[in-house]
Amino acid sequence: MLLFYLFIEFFKIGLFGFGGGYAMIPLMEQAVRKHEWISPQQFTDIIAIAGSAPGPIATNSAMFIGYQTAGVGGAVIAAVSNLLPSLFVILLLTKLLARHAQTPLLSRSLYGVHPVITALILYAGIRMGIQNDLFTTSVDTFQYAIMLLAVILLYKKVSPLLVISLSGILGILIYG
Amino acid sequence: MLLQAKETDGADNYISVLFGLFLTFMRISPLAFGGGIALIPHIEREIVNKKKWFATEDVPNVLAVAQSAPGSIAINSAIYIGYMVRGIGGAVAAMIGMLIPSALIILGLTYLFLAYQDLSFVQSAFQGIRPAIVGLILFAAFKIGKGAIKDRFTVLLFIIATSLLFSLSISPVFLIIGGALTGWLSHTWHPKRS
Numbered sequence: 240m241l242l243f244y245l246f247i248e249f250f251k252i253g254l255f256g257f258g259g260g261y262a263m264i265p266l267m268e269q270a271v272r273k274h275e276w277i278s279p280q281q282f283t284d285i286i287a288i289a290g291s292a293p294g295p296i297a298t299n300s301a302m303f304i305g306y307q308t309a310g311v312g313g314a315v316i317a318a319v320s321n322l323l324p325s326l327f328v329i330l331l332l333t334k335l336l337a338r339h340a341q342t343p344l345l346s347r348s349l350y351g352v353h354p355v356i357t358a359l360i361l362y363a364g365i366r367m368g369i370q371n372d373l374f375t376t377s378v379d380t381f382q383y384a385i386m387l388l389a390v391i392l393l394y395k396k397v398s399p400l401l402v403i404s405l406s407g408i409l410g411i412l413i414y415g
Numbered sequence: 416m417l418l419q420a421k422e423t424d425g426a427d428n429y430i431s432v433l434f435g436l437f438l439t440f441m442r443i444s445p446l447a448f449g450g451g452i453a454l455i456p457h458i459e460r461e462i463v464n465k466k467k468w469f470a471t472e473d474v475p476n477v478l479a480v481a482q483s484a485p486g487s488i489a490i491n492s493a494i495y496i497g498y499m500v501r502g503i504g505g506a507v508a509a510m511i512g513m514l515i516p517s518a519l520i521i522l523g524l525t526y527l528f529l530a531y532q533d534l535s536f537v538q539s540a541f542q543g544i545r546p547a548i549v550g551l552i553l554f555a556a557f558k559i560g561k562g563a564i565k566d567r568f569t570v571l572l573f574i575i576a577t578s579l580l581f582s583l584s585i586s587p588v589f590l591i592i593g594g595a596l597t598g599w600l601s602h603t604w605h606p607k608r609s
Binding site for chain 2: 254258293303324349364393
């Protein structure tokens with residue numbers, strides 16, 4: 240039954256994750272919360288590990304969540320069901336594009352979807368901050384400083400792996 | 416006899432192209448640090464220049480399809496190129512090639528994390544990493560928003576979606592479908608905008 244839910248949820252996440260891997264994080268957060276598969280803090284840690292490994296962050300987190308809830312079988316089910324919608328939609332798109340050079344329906348719909356995705360990711364980021372005690376009054380300034388530093392470094396096009404490693408080292412220096 | 420020989424030759428060729436796609440994407444995959452779009456130059460070098468599977472003019476199509484379909488841009492690019500080169504078999508071969516290296520790395524990291532997460536220095540490291548991840552997600556919203564929010568209509572849609580999320584715990588899937596419908600309707604009413 241667990242594998243069945245993993246399949247359904249990750250298929251849904253794959254189907255509605257328009258706009259790249261980060262678009263799937265809010266959907267994943269919702270599924271994980273609904274089924275209580277892992278704690279919010281574990282979810283943040285998973286994004287940290289998925290983001291520091293090469294390869295797509297969404298598939299990485301899907302595999303990690305699948306593995307932690309149902310072992311290697313769970314990892315495989317989560318990854319496969321997360322990928323199937325991409326496979327179907329691309330085959331369909333390629334057929335459509337070959338027949339009608341431009342399908343305005345798609346670009347028009349995406350024009351409305353992308354602002355919503357932006358809101359979803361922003362919301363997921365803020366929720367994640369709240370769950371990690373970032374936006375409470377008792378938080379120490381180091382936490383804000385690391386968050387700001389991460390944003391600035393990413394803006395300067397420093398790779399996520401480097402940003403995550405650096406903040407890990409800062410964590411050991413400050414809290415170790 | 417001759418025909419038979421030809422057929423096996425064709426099958427061999429098919430298998431070898433699939434294997435070639437698999438190996439090529441396996442080589443590209445570990446370079447996919449920091450999002451799918453960073454992958455495009457590597458795809459261009461391997462697929463267009465080295466293997467000549469694709470013409471340079473077709474590279475923008477890769478990005479267009481990969482960004483229009485749901486899912487990771489890196490995976491979607493692999494699926495599209497594989498499909499264009501050798502049909503559904505090619506799509507699956509390229510996708511699996513793209514996945515295997517990161518799957519192995521993530522399984523290794525998962526194992527390490529589960530084994531050592533209770534060590535005190537790992538815990539302090541994660542205390543530093545967690546706010547950085549929040550920054551990473553907020554930055555992702557900023558990056559997608561920069562391209563997505565470009566006129567009055569999209570600003571309004573963004574504000575409505577954000578306030579719905581913060582006031583009611585509305586389902587993301589419902590919001591995404593709503594966004595698609597309003598985007599489509601807005602263009603039907605104002606055809607000039609497309």
